[in-house]
Amino acid sequence: MIGIVANWRRPPAFVLAAAFVCASQFHAGHAQAQSTSLAEKIQLCSACHGEDGNSKLEKIPSLAGQPAFFTLNQLFLMREGVRKVEAMASIVKDLKDDDLNTLSQHFEKLPAKRSDEPVDPALAKHGAEIAATRRCGSCHLPSLAGQEQMPRLARQRVDYLIATLKSYRDSPRPGADTAMSAAIAGASDADIVALAHYAASL
Ligand code: HEC
Ligand code: HEC
Numbered sequence: 001m002i003g004i005v006a007n008w009r010r011p012p013a014f015v016l017a018a019a020f021v022c023a024s025q026f027h028a029g030h031a032q033a034q035s036t037s038l039a040e041k042i043q044l045c046s047a048c049h050g051e052d053g054n055s056k057l058e059k060i061p062s063l064a065g066q067p068a069f070f071t072l073n074q075l076f077l078m079r080e081g082v083r084k085v086e087a088m089a090s091i092v093k094d095l096k097d098d099d100l101n102t103l104s105q106h107f108e109k110l111p112a113k114r115s116d117e118p119v120d121p122a123l124a125k126h127g128a129e130i131a132a133t134r135r136c137g138s139c140h141l142p143s144l145a146g147q148e149q150m151p152r153l154a155r156q157r158v159d160y161l162i163a164t165l166k167s168y169r170d171s172p173r174p175g176a177d178t179a180m181s182a183a184i185a186g187a188s189d190a191d192i193v194a195l196a197h198y199a200a201s202l
Contacts, residue, residue: 038102044091045103053110061160065112070151071104082175112155119158119201127198130191134183144199149177154202161196 045063049055053064063071077083079092079100095103131137131144139150146152153161165184167173169192172181187195 054113063107064110068104068108077175123197124201127194153199
């Protein structure tokens with residue numbers, strides 16, 4: 001089983017999500033009926049990801065301002081059991097395609113705010129140089145606002161950025177994009193901390 005998961009290679013995110021979004025259009029009629037329960041679901045997310053989508057909890061990512069495509073893709077991977085987030089397992093399993101769509105669009109519209117973690121300007125400056133060398137902006141956009149399946153890094157929590165960058169470098173989770181692991185390969189822990197301070201500072 002472990003072997004199967006490790007060898008599982010997902011099609012490019014845009015193919016997955018696009019097929020999925022199109023399929024969802026057929027169910028659009030149900031969206032109205034589900035609107036109350038959707039508000040309740042957003043309330044559930046808020047407990048961990050913050051009232052306004054900006055997380056105040058350690059190592060829990062903010063969702064505010066994330067490209068809807070990225071969020072949709074990650075929720076889809078979670079619901080299908082490819083990306084495993086234990087804290088969310090019981091919630092995502094009941095989400096319908098319409099829910100994933102509406103939740104993703106909801107969070108995209110919320111303004112991304114900096115967390116109250118301290119950001120070190122010298123580290124941020126060093127991080128900007130590393131980001132330029134490694135061309136992080138070629139995928140995440142120069143402003144690091146993210147696009148399509150590439151997440152927003154700007155104003156994301158420092159502790160989450162550090163943890164997730166280490167995981168792409170050391171042990172990419174099943175379903176994670178291999179392009180990202182290649183982009184961070186060989187970075188030192190100090191480089192990763194600097195990159196996180198840079199992204200959070202934007
Ligand atoms: C009990 C806490 C908890 C709840 C409730 C919760 N999440 Fe999460 N969520 C997490 C944690 C922890 C992570 C980070 C997992 C990791 O480190 O990979 C996460 C990650 C995510 C991610 C990936 C973001 C990224 O930047 O990689 C998305 C998208 C997400 N959650 C959406 C939601 C939505 C939508 C809801 C409500 C339907 C929700 N979550 C409810 C704890 C929670
Ligand atoms: C070739 C395109 C590409 C390049 C270059 C790239 N990334 Fe990524 N990055 C991605 C993709 C795609 C994802 C989403 C991966 C997934 O599905 O798990 C991602 C995800 C991330 C995440 C996870 C954020 C979250 O909220 O879960 C971080 C952090 C990140 N990238 C930082 C960086 C940094 C820092 C650099 C430069 C060192 C960089 N990326 C360069 C494509 C890229």
